Structure formats: structure tokens, C-alpha cells
Amino acid sequence: MKLSSKNLNERLDTLYDAIVVGGGMGGLSAAIYLARYGLKCLVIEKGKGRSLWMQDLRNYVGLDPHTPGRDILNHGTKTSLDWGADHLRGYVEEVTDEGETFAVKVKVGKTNSIYPIFRSKYVIAASGIIDNLPQLEDMQNVYDYAGYTLHVCMICDGYDMWDQKAVLIANTEGQIGAAFVLNWFTPYISVLTHGLCEVSDKTKQKLAEHGYPLYEAPIAKFHGENHKLSGVELTDGTIVEATTGLVGMGSTYFNHYLKGIEGLEWDGQNLVTNDMCKTSHDRIFALGDLKKGLNQVSIAVADGTLAATQIWRNIRRASSPRKWEE
Ligand code: FAD
Numbered sequence: 335m336k337l338s339s340k341n342l343n344e345r346l347d348t349l350y351d352a353i354v355v356g357g358g359m360g361g362l363s364a365a366i367y368l369a370r371y372g373l374k375c376l377v378i379e380k381g382k383g384r385s386l387w388m389q390d391l392r393n394y395v396g397l398d399p400h401t402p403g404r405d406i407l408n409h410g411t412k413t414s415l416d417w418g419a420d421h422l423r424g425y426v427e428e429v430t431d432e433g434e435t436f437a438v439k440v441k442v443g444k445t446n447s448i449y450p451i452f453r454s455k456y457v458i459a460a461s462g463i464i465d466n467l468p469q470l471e472d473m474q475n476v477y478d479y480a481g482y483t484l485h486v487c488m489i490c491d492g493y494d495m496w497d498q499k500a501v502l503i504a505n506t507e508g509q510i511g512a513a514f515v516l517n518w519f520t521p522y523i524s525v526l527t528h529g530l531c532e533v534s535d536k537t538k539q540k541l542a543e544h545g546y547p548l549y550e551a552p553i554a555k556f557h558g559e560n561h562k563l564s565g566v567e568l569t570d571g572t573i574v575e576a577t578t579g580l581v582g583m584g585s586t587y588f589n590h591y592l593k594g595i596e597g598l599e600w601d602g603q604n605l606v607t608n609d610m611c612k613t614s615h616d617r618i619f620a621l622g623d624l625k626k627g628l629n630q631v632s633i634a635v636a637d638g639t640l641a642a643t644q645i646w647r648n649i650r651r652a653s654s655p656r657k658w659e660e
Pocket residue numbers: 355356357358359360361378379380381382383384385386387388389390391392393394424425426427460461462463465480481482485486487490491588591621622623624629630631632634
């Protein structure tokens with residue numbers, strides 16, 4: 335059932351088998367499996383997540399390489415609802431471990447918000463990350479290219495940059511190192527720091543040895559049309575010619591709601607899991623970009639399958655068998 339501020343009261347007394355935080359690629363896969371195991375689950379999705387901005391899913395077997403993330407989100411949401419999952423548009427603020435259950439506090443509505451609390455036996459953390467983008471006064475100018483010809487994921491889109499003139503936008507020296515991976519796909523790389531970091535002489539020398547120019551002035555605006563980049567104008571008036579780019583500025587992790595849970599093992603901002611996507615907490619699972627591993631749709635989808643199946647096993651093994659009784 336689709337929940338909203340109007341009808342969510344009907345579910346405040348429900349003890350869900352699992353609450354899935356994030357209805358993206360991994361969360362929707364988990365919901366489809368949970369629902370088909372006959373388990374009660376609630377997917378909570380804030381909107382504007384990473385897979386929504388994925389304009390083309392390039393490398394998923396069986397799907398056209400121009401399939402946009404939003405189509406998969408719509409389809410997966412509808413399918414999971416059809417199988418019996420609940421779905422709520424809202425922002426998970428906090429998860430509290432009550433021993434046998436979790437209390438999941440949700441902000442519903444960006445204005446005149448209400449803060450219902452839902453309960454579940456298990457929590458699946460499927461809230462992902464979002465790539466940091468260069469902040470310009472006119473963000474629309476960035477959004478016109480980000481996700482189209484200005485990429486954020488080399489595994490996803492390196493192929494689409496093959497032998498093109500590319501900018502690498504990096505905000506730390508570590509991120510500048512991506513140039514020496516990106517050169518697998520193209521050697522025509524200009525590195526832009528957008529004025530965000532100091533570059534050591536050692537790195538400058540390495541870039542020079544490879545023939546990759548370095549520009550340290552902040553970006554003024556992106557040039558191009560129809561989402562196709564043609565160049566980048568810097569605040570000092572320089573125009574760097576490029577038909578594609580890679581943003582390597584790190585990510586923001588949607589994991590704040592778990593910070594009150596004791597004993598969770600982290601690797602940096604990523605959750606560490608076992609091979610069934612269980613975290614170091616027996617009743618919390620983590621999927622996709624939020625867990626340690628490759629950030630790919632195929633992985634997130636498989637993770638959803640694994641987590642849902644392990645939760646089903648746990649619940650099934652603890653229930654009494656159904657007998658054929660008249
Ligand atoms: P997501 O799909 O991002 O889902 C997480 C969801 O959680 C989001 O919808 C978010 O809104 C929600 N959320 C976050 N916090 C909260 C909260 N507190 N409360 C409620 N909801 C919350 N991958 C590929 O395999 N191939 C590609 O070609 C490819 N291209 C890409 C292109 C772009 C431009 C981008 C940005 C990504 C691309 N990716 C690609 C990566 C892919 O999008 C991710 O790896 C994948 O979506 C990860 O799935 P996920 O379920 O972990 O996270």
C-alpha cells in the first residue's frame with residue numbers, strides 16, 4: 335500500500351518484518367523479494383537519490399543501455415507495491431534499537447512535517463550516497479551536464495569517454511590520482527581543482543610527465559548545449575576545451591540515521607557486511623553504495639536479494655511449521 339500523511343496512521347501499530355531505508359536500486363530489489371516471501375515490509379524513500387540522476391544505466395545485462403534510473407525506480411516501486419510491500423515518501427531521521435525491535439523515526443513532508451515512528455524486526459540500510467558536485471552560483475549550469483557528459487563514475491561511464499578530451503574535476507590530491515586510472519580510457523585529460531586544494535610539486539611533476547595540464551582557478555561555467563559539454567570556462571577567463579568530464583569530489587553518505595546504533599562496524603563511511611549483506615549487528619543489513627564494495631546497480635540489486643533471503647531464513651526458522659490441518 336502506498337502510505338502518505340493521510341493514511342500512515344493505519345500502520346503505526348504494525349510490526350514490520352523489515353523496514354527498508356531507501357527505495358533505490360538495492361532497496362527496491364530487497365522489497366520485491368521480501369514481499370514475495372510473504373514478509374511485511376515498508377520502503378521509505380526521500381526522493382532525489384543517486385539512481386534518479388542516473389540518465390543511462392549502461393551495463394546491466396538485458397536492459398537497453400539508455401535505460402534511465404527514474405524508469406527503474408518507477409517500475410520497481412510499482413512492482414513491489416503490487417506484490418504487497420508498503421511504500422512511504424519520507425526521510426528517515428533516526429533508527430533506535432529497542433532490543434527485539436527497531437523504532438524508525440521518519441520526517442514526512444518537507445513543510446508542515448510530521449514525525450511518525452514505525453517499528454520493525456529488521457532494518458535494511460539501502461540509503462546509498464550522493465556524489466559531491468562543484469558548487470557554482472548557477473547550479474542549473476552544473477545539472478545541465480552532470481550525469482550526461484559530465485560523469486561521476488568511471489566504471490559506469492569510462493567507456494563513453496574513450497579518447498575524448500576530458501576534464502577531471504578533483505578537490506583533493508588523492509582524487510587527482512584518478513587521472514592515472516582515467517588514462518586507461520583517454521589520455522587527453524585536463525585536471526581542474528576548482529581552487530579547492532593545494533597541489534604538491536610531486537603531483538604537479540607527475541601530471542606534467544604525463545602531459546596532463548593542471549588548472550587551479552575556480553570554474554566559472556560549463557559550456558555546451560543539449561547536455562553535451564564543449565568546454566569549461568574558469569574565473570581567470572581560460573577556456574578548457576573538453577567534450578566530457580569526470581567529477582571526483584567524493585560523496586556524501588546517507589548514514590546519519592544509524593549513528594546512534596552501537597557496535598556497527600564501519601570502513602570509513604561504508605558499512606562492513608558479511609556475504610549475505612548482514613552488518614556486524616544481527617538485525618541490520620546494508621546494501622549497495624552504502625556498504626563496502628563496488629558501487630554498481632548490478633551489485634545493489636544482488637545485495638537486495640541476499641539480504642531479503644537471509645531475513646526470510648531467520649524468520650522462517652524461528653516460526654512454527656505450517657501443517658495440513660482440517
Ligand atoms: P540508490 O539507488 O542511490 O538508492 C538509495 C536511496 O535511498 C535513494 O533513492 C535516496 O533518495 C534514499 N535515501 C537516502 N537517505 C535516505 C533517508 N534518510 N531516508 C529515506 N530515503 C533515503 N551504476 C551502474 O551500475 N551503471 C551505470 O551505468 C551507472 N551510471 C550512473 C550514472 C550516474 C550519473 C550516477 C549518479 C550513478 C550511476 N551508477 C551506475 C551508480 C548507481 O546509481 C548506484 O551504484 C546505485 O544506484 C546504488 O544503489 P543503492 O540502492 O545503493 O543506492
